[in-house]
Structure formats: C-alpha cells, structure tokens
Amino acid sequence: MKYQRCATVLLLAFCAVIAVQAQSGRRQVKPPPSAPVPTPTPEATPEPKKQTKESDLAFSVGADRNTTYGQLPFSYYDAVVQGCASRLRAGSSASVDVSDRDLSRGEAIKKAKAETKAYTVWLNLTLDSMARSYDDLVLEYTVYAPQTAKTVTSGRAYLRGRRAGPIVVDPTGRGSGGLYREELLKRTGEEAGDRILKALHLDVQVPSQLITPRKSFQSRRDTSDR
Numbered sequence: 001m002k003y004q005r006c007a008t009v010l011l012l013a014f015c016a017v018i019a020v021q022a023q024s025g026r027r028q029v030k031p032p033p034s035a036p037v038p039t040p041t042p043e044a045t046p047e048p049k050k051q052t053k054e055s056d057l058a059f060s061v062g063a064d065r066n067t068t069y070g071q072l073p074f075s076y077y078d079a080v081v082q083g084c085a086s087r088l089r090a091g092s093s094a095s096v097d098v099s100d101r102d103l104s105r106g107e108a109i110k111k112a113k114a115e116t117k118a119y120t121v122w123l124n125l126t127l128d129s130m131a132r133s134y135d136d137l138v139l140e141y142t143v144y145a146p147q148t149a150k151t152v153t154s155g156r157a158y159l160r161g162r163r164a165g166p167i168v169v170d171p172t173g174r175g176s177g178g179l180y181r182e183e184l185l186k187r188t189g190e191e192a193g194d195r196i197l198k199a200l201h202l203d204v205q206v207p208s209q210l211i212t213p214r215k216s217f218q219s220r221r222d223t224s225d226r
Helices: 002-026 074-090 105-114 178-199 214-225
Strands: 058-064 095-102 118-127 137-144 151-158 162-164 167-169
Touching: 058 074, 058 105, 074 095, 074 118, 074 137, 074 178, 105 118, 105 137, 118 178, 137 178, 151 178
Parallel strands: 058 095, 058 118
Antiparallel strands: 118 137, 137 151, 162 167
16 A cells, blocks of 8 residues: 555656646747847038139129219219129129219228128229320229228220220220210220129120110210211
C-alpha cells in the first residue's frame, strides 16, 4: 500500500511539473523595445545674396532756372527737364522724379548727399561762346551719385543739332519761333538722357514710337513763323 501511495504521489508531482512547463511554453517572449528612429533635421536654406537690380535705381532731375541767362522762359527749362526725364524712363526701368523748382548746383550736390539710391541730374541752360541768339543754347548736364555726391558723368548737348566731335550734324538752319525752339530743347534733353544712360551702362534701344518725330518740328515751326 505504501508503494502504491508513493507511486501515486510521484505521478501527481510529475503531472504537475509537465503542466507547469506546458503553461510556461505558451507565454510569448516580448521582444526588446526598438530604438527610436532619429528625425532628420532639415538643413538651413542659405539666404540669397541681395543683388542691385536696375529697378532699384532712381533719378531726380532738376534745372538751374536762375542762371546768368535768367530771362529765358521757364518753358525752356521745362522742355529740357521733361525731355531728359522721358528718355531716362524709356531707356531703363529706373524711377524718375522731376522737379519744377529752381535747383542750383550747390543744392543739387546737397540733395545728392541726402539721397540713398537716387542719382541727382542737374541741368543748366547756357549760351555757346559764339552765340548770336537763343538758337545757340547749350544744355549742360551733371549726374551726382547718391550719398557721396561724386560726379558720375557730365557733358553738353547742343540745341543746333547733334554733334559728333567738332562737326555739327543735322543743323536746324535759320532762326525759329518759341514753340519750335521748345521742341528742339526737348530733343536736346532727350540726347542728354541718352548719354547719361550710356555712362551708367543702362542704355537700351528706345522704341521708335517714343522718339519725337521730326515732322512735328517742321510743322510747328511753320505755324510759329506765321
């Protein structure tokens, strides 16, 4: 009987061991947690360098209206200022400001030093040394750089036609009336504007429709002479 009891106890113990091993076999071993994936840091985009564009340019155009030849009609000064400004606008994308007030050379220099980006264009009407009438008027122009007021370019444009060196090309001929002279002064201002653009390397081909036709000069001269 004792052997029987011992055998029964051993059998029960063996079954318990088997059951425990079977139960532990069903348990799933959890895998170790995976390492976090690092989030890529976006590279900083370099800021583009600021470049000076033609559209950043500006001109301020004025004329000395109280010179030695102070008896000139103000319309003459208006003609050269408007002619120069119109060509600066047509030949570049620069903004152009026009002054209808008197602008002496000293005031032009002072104005240029106060400017941050605008070139100051100073115009002055004078008479040629061999002048016989207002048909011999000469347009002097000087361009001052902003802040420094240094002279960027300067020169002369002649009322009696365009000059190539000492030779006069396309002379106007005999004396003319006021309206016709104003048209010539406007064209002289346009010539000064062309030279300024070339000096600043901004010159472009101006569309033909923006150039004042010469026929209008002739027709106005005929009208003013009557």
